[in-house]
């Protein structure tokens with residue numbers, strides 16, 4: 524959906540929202556997850572109320588209000604509604620950014636989702652951690668389950684898992700000590716998959732472990748990959764492969780040279796909003812936009828709200844939601860009139 528500016532030759536602005544949501548475990552919800560029940564206190568309960576139907580609707584409402592007020596922006600706005608973000612965006616934004624139609628949009632700056640903030644402040648994300656999904660495979664000697672079989676796959680795998688988890692503990696301590704400020708500043712690593720074995724009395728010849736690793740943009744990814752090699756190659760017969768890997772993880776620099784950030788911040792300052800800036804702990808479509816060297820900010824105008832994305836009973840209060848529309852009106856008027864650079 525495009526709202527053409529008065530200077531359509533200028534680089535445009537992309538307002539991106541993914542339309543997919545994650546699954547629900549309905550039995551844990553107090554109200555139907557797809558009913559959008561509004562409680563007396565204004566809380567609207569539903570899957571996607573935070574992630575990110577709210578933002579998609581707020582873009583539309585904000586544009587509609589600006590048009591009704593007779594506002595014309597210099598720059599063109601493109602509202603994009605994309606699929607598959609929750610499963611990596613591989614058939615969504617990842618493909619789109621390489622498409623001719625994307626290039627034809629001539630995008631100079633993008634807004635996409637952020638996270639709720641539990642305090643009165645709003646969080647703005649200028650980068651993300653690179654998601655890496657890694658499978659560690661071990662092969663070893665099989666045999667009868669009644670014997671002391673040596674060099675088994677599972678034992679080797681366990682020793683390698685210990686190395687991965689020691690690193691996990693070290694990063695966790697970094698965060699707990701305060702040396703690293705937020706989750707986005709450390710590398711997280713979780714053992715999320717374990718596979719191996721076919722029958723109780725057979726020592727398996729193969730076993731594997733799957734890790735979800737999230738790496739801050741300040742970490743040298745080449746060096747980190749080498750480290751994975753060191754941990755795995757310490758055991759004969761253990762290898763690793765990438766199930767999903769993100770490289771070229773760029774940040775959007777928030778300094779005075781970034782006219783988009785200045786315009787965004789000016790609009791927020793004018794509304795007396797408190798902003799905090801962070802690295803996004805998970806992965807959104809913004810990473811594909813930044814990979815094309817297009818500056819992007821992750822922002823969901825949700826404050827005083829617990830972070831419930833992907834959780835049971837995800838909700839957003841009506842008042843917070845409606846205020847967010849006004850926030851976008853100010854932000855769009857500011858970024859939409861950034862003069863030619």
Ligand SMILES: CSCC[C@H](NC=O)C(=O)O
Nearest residue numbers: 608609611654767805806
């Ligand atoms: C490896 S891409 C996965 C993308 C997903 N995004 C939202 O939750 C995430 O797990 O961060």
Ligand SMILES: [Zn+2]
Nearest residue numbers: 574575608636
């Ligand atoms: Zn999302």
Ligand SMILES: [Zn+2]
Nearest residue numbers: 574609832833
């Ligand atoms: Zn999500």
